[in-house]
Amino acid sequence: MPDAERNRIVIAGGSGFLGVSLAHYLAERGYAVTILSRSAVKLAGPWRHATWDARTLGAWTTELNGAAGLVNFAGRSVNCIKSPDHVDEILRSRVEATRVLGEAVRAVASPPPVWVQMSTAHIYGDPPRAVCTESSALGHGLAPFVGRAWEEAFRASVLPSQRGVVLRTSFVLGRDRGAGSGALGTLAALARWGLGGKVGDGTHGMSWIYEEDLHRLVERCLTNPEMCGVYVASAPHPVSQAEFMRELRRAVGMPVGLPATAWMVRLACRFLLRTDPELALYGRYVVSERVSREGFEFRVATLSVALADLFAKRQRMERVAAGAPSPIRPS
Numbered sequence: 403m404p405d406a407e408r409n410r411i412v413i414a415g416g417s418g419f420l421g422v423s424l425a426h427y428l429a430e431r432g433y434a435v436t437i438l439s440r441s442a443v444k445l446a447g448p449w450r451h452a453t454w455d456a457r458t459l460g461a462w463t464t465e466l467n468g469a470a471g472l473v474n475f476a477g478r479s480v481n482c483i484k485s486p487d488h489v490d491e492i493l494r495s496r497v498e499a500t501r502v503l504g505e506a507v508r509a510v511a512s513p514p515p516v517w518v519q520m521s522t523a524h525i526y527g528d529p530p531r532a533v534c535t536e537s538s539a540l541g542h543g544l545a546p547f548v549g550r551a552w553e554e555a556f557r558a559s560v561l562p563s564q565r566g567v568v569l570r571t572s573f574v575l576g577r578d579r580g581a582g583s584g585a586l587g588t589l590a591a592l593a594r595w596g597l598g599g600k601v602g603d604g605t606h607g608m609s610w611i612y613e614e615d616l617h618r619l620v621e622r623c624l625t626n627p628e629m630c631g632v633y634v635a636s637a638p639h640p641v642s643q644a645e646f647m648r649e650l651r652r653a654v655g656m657p658v659g660l661p662a663t664a665w666m667v668r669l670a671c672r673f674l675l676r677t678d679p680e681l682a683l684y685g686r687y688v689v690s691e692r693v694s695r696e697g698f699e700f701r702v703a704t705l706s707v708a709l710a711d712l713f714a715k716r717q718r719m720e721r722v723a724a725g726a727p728s729p730i731r732p733s
């Protein structure tokens with residue numbers, strides 16, 4: 403087997419925001435990447451694509467044979483109105499995809515020795531003030547229910563011989579590489595229009611992680627034999643919603659941000675944004691008590707640095723696209 407093949411990482415659900423950004427990161431570090439998704443990835447990139455239906459075994463399972471690691475990101479976006487059919491798909495896309503990956507690692511002769519499983523920091527629910535860690539009680543409601551089911555499916559699916567790592571991940575702040583950038587794009591647009599103020603009293607938590615730190619953490623999970631079990635994947639300084647929007651306004655250069663009451667948010671989400679108002683009205687503070695203790699250092703630990711870096715990169719890319727000279731003089 404060629405070296406690159408021995409270094410193959412399979413990213414299930416890898417065609418979206420996080421999968422594409424992780425695939426670029428891993429490929430730059432010399433890994434071979436396979437993306438599993440239900441239709442051909444629209445973007446060209448340094449990966450191989452295999453089609454699956456996220457429910458049944460097929461030719462795609464051979465991608466796992468001899469792979470160095472499996473990363474599972476598959477799951478329908480939660481950024482939608484929670485109609486019964488959407489809720490059903492949110493749950494089934496996660497549980498069934500995880501189960502069939504479990505069947506696949508049992509079907510191949512040489513399964514990947516490590517499986518990194520996405521989970522959500524929303525599994526802790528929406529406690530208004532408590533700061534949740536790996537050892538905190540899980541919450542109540544739809545998101546904790548889905549999170550529990552997702553993690554239970556993973557525990558039942560990971561091979562006894564495999565190292566399994568679960569990342570309860572908070573809001574990922576990252577660039578759009580053609581596969582979206584999660585909710586940050588919408589929040590930044592609101593901030594630019596002067597609508598990025600506090601929601602309600604603005605005290606609910608917004609926990610976040612910079613994409614590069616998530617990539618580094620996933621790579622560490624793949625390669626460090628000590629890492630095992632559940633981790634909170636979130637930067638060490640979560641902020642309130644009001645502070646998050648203040649920093650975002652600063653990053654996009656908009657001095658004002660009109661505040662919104664709960665009923666305004668409910669109307670805007672229902673009729674304009676077509677999403678779940680609870681995503682804006684509630685939040686949580688999470689930090690990890692394991693990640694740093696086990697030697698991982700966040701490169702971007704404060705929100706102002708994360709946002710400044712992201713928006714500076716974006717402006718540089720826009721200038722390059724427009725053919726303008728770079729303000730950075732060569733040394």
Ligand SMILES: NC(=O)c1ccc[n+]([C@@H]2O[C@H](COP(=O)([O-])OP(=O)(O)OC[C@H]3O[C@@H](n4cnc5c(N)ncnc54)[C@H](OP(=O)(O)O)[C@@H]3O)[C@@H](O)[C@H]2O)c1
Nearest residue numbers: 415416417418419420439440456476477478495571574584
């Ligand atoms: N972005 C964040 O801030 C964040 C934070 C915490 C956790 N997460 C979780 O991380 C995962 C990836 O997030 P993302 O932001 O990259 O999401 P995304 O851009 O919406 O990508 C989701 C991925 O899941 C697949 N998928 C969507 N619906 C599916 C279905 N019904 N059945 C099987 N696969 C389906 C998509 O592949 P197809 O090409 O097959 O559609 C895509 O590759 C998700 O599970 C998300 O809940 C994200």
